[in-house]
Amino acid sequence: MSEQPDLPADVALMWGLRAVSKRGPKPSLTVEDIVRAAIEIADAEGLAAVSMARVAERLGNSTMALYRHVKSKDDLLVVMQDAALERPRPMPDGVDWRTALVFWADGVMTAVRKHRWYSKLAISGPPAGPNNLAWFDAALGALDGTGLSEESKVGVVMGLMTYIQGQMRLSLDLAAAYADHPDTFSRYGATLARVIDPREYPALAQVLAAGVFEEPTTFDDSDDTDFDFGLQLYLDGVERFIERVCQDK
Template identity: 75%
Template sequence: MDDNELPADVALMWRVRAAPRRGPKPALTLDDIVAAAVAIADEEGDLGAVSMARVAERLGNSTMALYRHVKSKDDLLVLMSDAAVERPDPLPAGIGWRTGLTFWADGVMTAIRKHKWYANVPISGPPAGPNNLAWFDLALGALQGTGLPEEAKVGVVMGLITYVQGQIRVSFDLTAGFDDDPAAFEHYGATLARVVDPRVYPAVAKVLAAGVFAAGVGFEESNDADFDFGLQLYLDGVAAFIERVTG
């Protein structure tokens, strides 16, 4: 690839270079194709439900008509992953960096929870599509008043992306498990209490004795609380880092 040439997936996401076309001008647009693919995945809750043939059928076109815009399903997945997050709302005026990053993380979670299939999209690189880059820009903007050097801002945001993406994927997997067998979650503490020997698992036994896994806390509430707890721990570390670098 020439140094001045954009990678194919980036060019496609930014609509910089259209896919090669042959024959009559197609009635479809790339946005039509992506919207149809996202709709199928949303309806089925499964990325595996998306195929070029099924998207074409939904749009009332031939599969070959799709290939004039996207060369493969892999290209379509790249476009879907960027379309799913949409564009973020701007940061509220006058807020500090910590509130800004909390707003950002909550916004990412809200956007992605609309698409259960998102957790199965491969992560092949840093943010590059227009929507994902808008979220990246928003998070960097939250750190503008901290005094951190630009490289450090990127490090903080990339760490936050890793945390949020990891929590999203774990959350989706756990939600699927809960939907299949809610009793296993509701009785988790009681189940462990029957098999945990305090002499072998002393730390786990203390957690059980403290009632941490006792029944009564709803799964969704617990899931949200775990996300918020981990987020604030991460931001505590960022606060200490900012103090060390700029204090």
């Protein structure tokens, strides 16, 4: 299938619509082969280890052979970002919108945790790849029957995506920092107690006085306590918004 002239190059690549040069011998590689090898390298060694040369070496091909399919490392990272997310599991039958969105959000976090490098990829635009759009579609579908307009559904889902992306990146970064410098975290409460002046930081002083930071702080990116707390707060707001919309109709 030929590339559509008005389709952005990275979108065409993610959807398998980029034309491959017909010059030379018939290519033995596919974009899927290249992306799979790049993800394997990133999973094993981190995102910094991914290069066109390393992927070519892993596949037993020349770097130039890769360029027939993927024009640059930037393009490769775009496709990796979509491919790594995989497709969402089907929503459970007969659940309400809130249960469905919790299921959806947990699914996103589970998918991302399989590839710890995912949080290091820059967000270059709205979802456009087949896997990302499958997740987008599933979340929008969870809001069917709520009475929200299509525009409001998009706003709710984009807000939820923003929360998940922020929490995911924060938790993975903090877990990595904790692994490198656990003492910084375990002494956090004692450190604050030495520098906080209650007259300048009264609210924070109250937190310290309540003993919130007395227990040594640890970080495990598989612990969903903070994620679940924030998710429920967000969904509380969505629920109130839906009630208000329904009252106004």
